[in-house]
Amino acid sequence: MGLKPSGGLPMIRWNTIGFRDAGKGQALHRHDREAVPGRRAQSKEKFKMALSILNNIPSLAAQNQLAITGSELQRTLFRLSSGSRINSGSDDAAGLAIADGLHANITALTQSSRNANDGVGALQVADGSLAQVTTLLNRAVTLATESANGTVSNNQRVALDSEFSAIRAEIDRIGTNTTFNGTAVFTATPTNVYLSDSTSGGASNIGVTTGLLSASGIGLTANASGTLTSTANAVATKTVTVGATTYTYVANLSATPTANEVLIGANAAATLANLASAINGGAGAGTTYGQGTVANASAVAVAGATTVSFVSKTPGTAGNTVATTTTDVGNTFGTATMTGGGTGVATLTTAVLAQAALTNINAAIAFVAGTRGQIGAAINRLQSAVNVMQNQSQNLSAAEDGIRAADIAQEVANMTKFSILNQTGISSLAQANQMQQSVLKLLQ
Structure with missing residues (x-):
C-alpha cells in the first residue's frame, strides 16, 4: 500500500508480510518501513564504540567505580573495628562537635565523682578518729567516777590522774596526727570538695569542716596563759x-x-x-x-x-x-601571766576536782557526738552528690552513644554489599583491560 507525498514529507511504503505461527495457529504480521526511492530514509543512529588503544574508557570507568566502592568498604571496616560511626570530622562534623561536648561533660562528672568520694574518705577517717576519742573519753569517765569516790586514797587518785593525763595527751596526738592524703583532717578551715560538669556555671564547692581536735578544744585543758594590762x-x-x-x-x-x-x-x-x-x-x-x-x-x-x-x-x-x-x-x-583555771579541770587528785572533771568529760562526749553527727551529715551529702553525678554521667553516655556509636547490624550489611561490589569491580576491571588485547589480533 502506497501513500502519496503531502506537505513535503517523504513517501513511505509499508509492506505487510503475513505468516502463521505453527505452534498457536495465529497470524503474525511484520511491518517493514522502506524509504521511497528518491527520498532519504530517516533512521535512528546507534552508538558505535570504536576499538582504540589510546584510552581504555571502560577500564577507567571500572577503576573509578572500584575506588568508590573500596573507600566505602574501608569506611565500613573502620566503623566495625572501632565501634564508632564517627571516626573523623568528615564522617559527621555536627555530630562530632556534639559528641565531643558530651564526652567532656562525662569526663568532668567522672572526676567530680572521684573528688566527692575522696571527701567521703577524709570524713570517714575523721569519724573513725572521733570514735576512738569517744572511747578514750568513756575511759576518762570511769577514772573520774572512781576518783570521786570517797573510799579511794590519795595515792590511788594520783595513779588515776596519771592515766587521765595520758588520755588527754592521746586526744591531742589524734587531733594533730590524723591525716588524709598528707593533709591534716582536723583543721579550723573548711576543706572544699570541687564538683563540676565542665559547663558554664556548673561548678560548685562543698565545704567540709571537721574543726580542731584537742584536749583544750573539748574542755579538758586546765593550763593556760595570757597577758593582762x-x-x-x-x-x-x-x-x-x-x-x-x-x-x-x-x-x-x-x-x-x-x-x-x-x-x-x-x-x-x-x-x-x-x-x-x-x-x-x-x-x-x-x-x-x-x-x-x-x-x-x-x-x-x-x-x-x-x-x-x-x-x-x-x-x-x-x-x-x-x-x-x-x-x-x-x-x-603590768604583764600578768596566769596559769590554771582554763575551761576544764586537769586533775583527779581530789574528789572535788574529780567531780568537776566528770562534768567536763560528759560535756566533751556530747561535743564529740555532735561533731560526728555533722560529719555524718556531710558524708550523706557527698554520697548523694555522687549518686546524682553518676546518674547524669549515665544519661550523657547514652546520649553520646546514640550519636557516636556505629549500628553494627547496618555496618555488617554494608560490608557485605561493598565486598560484593568490590569483587565485581575487580572482575570488570580485568575484563576491560582484556578488551584492548583483542586489538592485537587484528594485526596478526
Whole structure:
C-alpha cells in the first residue's frame, strides 16, 4: 500500500508480510518501513564504540567505580573495628562537635565523682578518729567516777590522774596526727570538695569542716596563759562642810591590785582589794569610802559613791574649818601571766576536782557526738552528690552513644554489599583491560 507525498514529507511504503505461527495457529504480521526511492530514509543512529588503544574508557570507568566502592568498604571496616560511626570530622562534623561536648561533660562528672568520694574518705577517717576519742573519753569517765569516790586514797587518785593525763595527751596526738592524703583532717578551715560538669556555671564547692581536735578544744585543758594590762586612774575632789564650822581633813589614799580568779576564755576579771582612803583629821577617825573592781581586761571601774557626806554630832568651835585634800589614785597592771583555771579541770587528785572533771568529760562526749553527727551529715551529702553525678554521667553516655556509636547490624550489611561490589569491580576491571588485547589480533 502506497501513500502519496503531502506537505513535503517523504513517501513511505509499508509492506505487510503475513505468516502463521505453527505452534498457536495465529497470524503474525511484520511491518517493514522502506524509504521511497528518491527520498532519504530517516533512521535512528546507534552508538558505535570504536576499538582504540589510546584510552581504555571502560577500564577507567571500572577503576573509578572500584575506588568508590573500596573507600566505602574501608569506611565500613573502620566503623566495625572501632565501634564508632564517627571516626573523623568528615564522617559527621555536627555530630562530632556534639559528641565531643558530651564526652567532656562525662569526663568532668567522672572526676567530680572521684573528688566527692575522696571527701567521703577524709570524713570517714575523721569519724573513725572521733570514735576512738569517744572511747578514750568513756575511759576518762570511769577514772573520774572512781576518783570521786570517797573510799579511794590519795595515792590511788594520783595513779588515776596519771592515766587521765595520758588520755588527754592521746586526744591531742589524734587531733594533730590524723591525716588524709598528707593533709591534716582536723583543721579550723573548711576543706572544699570541687564538683563540676565542665559547663558554664556548673561548678560548685562543698565545704567540709571537721574543726580542731584537742584536749583544750573539748574542755579538758586546765593550763593556760595570757597577758593582762590595765591602767586605772581615779581623781576625787571632796568638800565637806559641817554646820558653820570648817574642818580640814588630809586623805591618804593607797591601792594594792591583786589579780584573782582570772579565767581564760571568759571575761577576765580581777578584784582590786584594799582600795580605801584613811581620812585622818582632828575631828575624828578616817572613813573607808570606796572599793574598786576591774570589770574586764581593758577597763577599770572604781565603785563607790560620788559624794561623801559628814554629819557632826557635836557643835563645832566657831572659826574652825573643815576641808579635804584629794590625791589622784592610779593603779597600773603590768604583764600578768596566769596559769590554771582554763575551761576544764586537769586533775583527779581530789574528789572535788574529780567531780568537776566528770562534768567536763560528759560535756566533751556530747561535743564529740555532735561533731560526728555533722560529719555524718556531710558524708550523706557527698554520697548523694555522687549518686546524682553518676546518674547524669549515665544519661550523657547514652546520649553520646546514640550519636557516636556505629549500628553494627547496618555496618555488617554494608560490608557485605561493598565486598560484593568490590569483587565485581575487580572482575570488570580485568575484563576491560582484556578488551584492548583483542586489538592485537587484528594485526596478526
